[in-house]
Amino acid sequence: MYPAVRPRRLRRNAALRRLVSETDVRPRHLVLPMFVHEGVSEPVEIPSMPGVLHHTRDSLRRAAVDAVRAGVGGLMLFGVPTRRDASGSAAADPEGVLNVALRDLASEVGDETVLMADTCLDEFTDHGHCGVLDDAGNVDNDRTLRLYGEMALAQAEAGAHVLGPSGMMDGQIGAIRESLDAAGFHETSLFAYSAKYSSAFFGPFRDAVDSQLSGDRKTYQQDPANGREARREVELDLAEGADMVMIKPGTSYLDLVRQTAETSPVPVGAYQVSGEYSMVEAAAERGWLDRQRTVLEMLTSVRRAGADIVLTYWATQAARWLRDEPAGDESAGDAS
């Protein structure tokens, strides 16, 4: 007649819910991706990503300080150059926009946070691919590896603590590790974008980096249909020396975050990408979703799936919400 087991007992007030909450999101779990743009003299909002800016060198420093003060765990920097060529040569140029900005951030916040850099050529090539092209117009894996090695050196020299190779070339972790070690950068870590899918959710990012790409990245990024393949990519990256591994995108790929977290001997990250950000921002702007609750629920879900680290454009904002959260608030874990 009466149910003997009543799960609702543990949900009846905020104190009980707080006590039995399984998953925490803390500011330290969040990494903020940022864009520095060589061609802007004022910070400019990225049209498809409301609230995310193309930074000048100065505004980047200020936003980095804000993020660090809010308590985020790290920063992931992307550069948007004004000069592009077939081999993306500005990527390895110490005076290239990304390397200059890395030096700025290293001196501004380098002692207080983890400074990460995107190690990929797509922002720097005039064709927009993540690697160089051969005569037939295909991305040439092994020539690209050499360039990644050079780019990685420039980033390590500029003060990046962690490099995020995101181009999905075979052997990229091994090649970059070898290049770094040969130059004495044994301490520079590699956060491998191990399983990165050819995703429509990257759409707004193409705006964010003024992408020159026509076509797609299906010959190097993974097919969204393939989950098992993520295991193989993670295994390869670990064998090649990855210090941390990442799944990307986040929300639609939580099965792979879980799969990876269950076996990975190294920390696991998930990248909540531009499309995930923009969808929520667009709906919130129309009043269709509660922005704060939605964002915190998404971050909690990524953590619940097993991610140690979440890369998110909401990092600074979310860190402030999490810090200000009163004890007993049920939305996202403890408030110590």
Ligand code: PBG
């Ligand atoms: C490529 C890169 C991309 C993103 C991060 N690094 C775009 C792509 O692969 O097409 C996407 C990030 C996002 O959508 O937020 N270097």
